[in-house]
Amino acid sequence: MNQLNNITIKHCPCHSGKSYEQCCRLFHLDFYQAQTAEDLMRSRFTAFAIGSMNSENQKFFEQYLLQDLASENETGRDATGYFH
Numbered sequence: 023m024n025q026l027n028n029i030t031i032k033h034c035p036c037h038s039g040k041s042y043e044q045c046c047r048l049f050h051l052d053f054y055q056a057q058t059a060e061d062l063m064r065s066r067f068t069a070f071a072i073g074s075m076n077s078e079n080q081k082f083f084e085q086y087l088l089q090d091l092a093s094e095n096e097t098g099r100d101a102t103g104y105f106h
């Protein structure tokens with residue numbers, strides 16, 4: 023079951039130049055953990071951007087953003103994704 027399969031976006035909202043499928047969707051599906059602060063910020067921005075224009079998947083992205091905030095509190099990163 024993959025609820026993001028129905029989203030096809032030629033240009034990922036994070037401006038990576040890749041399609042969403044080859045970019046932030048991988049983070050959103052937890053195939054890859056976002057490794058750098060930049061990846062984290064990109065994947066979050068995209069979650070926010072797609073969530074706000076795609077009501078069908080809005081809940082999923084809200085969940086993604088909430089999970090991310092929770093793990094952030096544990097690792098001591100602030101809202102920008104950088105370590106203190």
Ligand SMILES: [Zn+2]
Pocket residue numbers: 034035036037038042045046047064065068
């Ligand atoms: Zn992206």
